[in-house]
Amino acid sequence: MRLRAENLGWSARGVPIVRGVGLEVAAGETLGLIGPNGSGKSTLLRLLSGVLKPEAGEVLLGGEPLARMSRRQVARRLAVVEQQAETADRITVRDAVELGRTPWLSALRPWSAADDAIVAEALAVVEMSGLAERDWATLSGGERQRAHIARALAQRPRILLLDEPTNHLDIHHQLSILRLVAELPVTTVIALHDLNQAMGCDRLGVMHHGRLVALGAPGEVLTTELLRDVFGVRASFLTDPADGARIIRFHAVS
Numbered sequence: 001m002r003l004r005a006e007n008l009g010w011s012a013r014g015v016p017i018v019r020g021v022g023l024e025v026a027a028g029e030t031l032g033l034i035g036p037n038g039s040g041k042s043t044l045l046r047l048l049s050g051v052l053k054p055e056a057g058e059v060l061l062g063g064e065p066l067a068r069m070s071r072r073q074v075a076r077r078l079a080v081v082e083q084q085a086e087t088a089d090r091i092t093v094r095d096a097v098e099l100g101r102t103p104w105l106s107a108l109r110p111w112s113a114a115d116d117a118i119v120a121e122a123l124a125v126v127e128m129s130g131l132a133e134r135d136w137a138t139l140s141g142g143e144r145q146r147a148h149i150a151r152a153l154a155q156r157p158r159i160l161l162l163d164e165p166t167n168h169l170d171i172h173h174q175l176s177i178l179r180l181v182a183e184l185p186v187t188t189v190i191a192l193h194d195l196n197q198a199m200g201c202d203r204l205g206v207m208h209h210g211r212l213v214a215l216g217a218p219g220e221v222l223t224t225e226l227l228r229d230v231f232g233v234r235a236s237f238l239t240d241p242a243d244g245a246r247i248i249r250f251h252a253v254s
């Protein structure tokens, strides 16, 4: 499902945080959102998900204005994995992932074996099946992160918004989550700090002081000039002899 933002703006106590952001993500595309700390990535994701209401502009899901949809209608289309998202204690991992099915349940459509299968599959793809009966409170940071991703997958969204989903994850789980996201036939916007990992996205959007200052293919966007001007680092580009992929090495600007 296509996701479109038109001229989005939002401010906090009169200070502009997101300014004039317009973008379109095609059905099935993965857009990486990068930018320095405080550049507005999380705020933009919260505007795209409807958690925050834009002061200017609008968000369209499959051509329909998000602002005119009920929470349930939005939740059937779009799932979010927020940074440091919390879930109430005294529930198991399975309970937390089952919450992802809520938008699809009703008196006429009670919980069924199909929901059990969707939850089991979501737990399996993030390698959490073995921890399904564990109390949420006992999980490590990385296990919580993977359980949040499983909850979002159980929602069976057509649009997935992820805010630094590889935070807390060891390298094996970082790579498996990124590969999973890239392979999902779902429109995805993913905020990332690791610019080498961001190179794996279909396109990248670069946030700087609340504005989207670049949008395009990773190889076109991540130039020496942009890395200097936006991130304040000097970059050198290497080639991985294993597969010819481009790797960026970063150096502090003295």
Ligand SMILES: Nc1ncnc2c1ncn2[C@@H]1O[C@H](COP(=O)(O)OP(=O)(O)OP(=O)(O)O)[C@@H](O)[C@H]1O
Pocket (backbone or CB within 6 Å): 012, 013, 017, 035, 036, 037, 038, 039, 040, 041, 042, 043, 044, 207
């Ligand atoms: N509710 C709020 N009230 C005041 N300031 C806010 C609010 N929400 C965000 N900000 C400020 O807006 C700026 C952008 O924040 P945001 O979390 O969107 O950045 P980010 O690019 O996701 O940063 P990071 O990479 O550090 O996660 C920051 O300076 C933040 O302090």
